[in-house]
Amino acid sequence: MQIFIESIDRGIWNAIVNDPYIPMPVVNGVSIVKPYDELSEAENKRVQYDYVAKSIITSALNLDEFFRVSQYNSAKEMWDILEVTHEGKNDFKRARKHALIQEYELFRIQQGELIIDVQNGLLISLIT
Helix, strand or coil: CHHHHHHHCHHHHHHHHHCCCCCCCEECCEECCCCHHHCCHHHHHHHHHHHHHHHHHHHCCCHHHHHHHCCCCCHHHHHHHHHHHHCCCHHHHHHHHHHHHHHHHHCCCCCCCCHHHHHHHHHHHHHC
16 A cells, blocks of 8 residues: 555655644644645645645545544555554564564474364464
């Protein structure tokens, strides 16, 4: 997905990774959101990246996932939820990887066990 989005425009991927661009000039010591009609062409393009990113993300989702992320306001929030849902947090992924490596290293065929029985057992464990 990252490659696809970056191939369209790297600014779109940047909006997903770093939150949307919101032009906020400081007026009298207070930051205010710049009105849409006062945006320069470059600012308008940067603001538009988040909308394009949300459109791309939601277009790639099935209905259940769409409803899960459609409540969020930015593409970054949507992406973060999808990332956790499908990949998990980094520490979880690392723990899962180590558990699978250990399971692989401890795998042994039992004496008298047929290879077909082992294969069937592996298939059943993958399904459940």
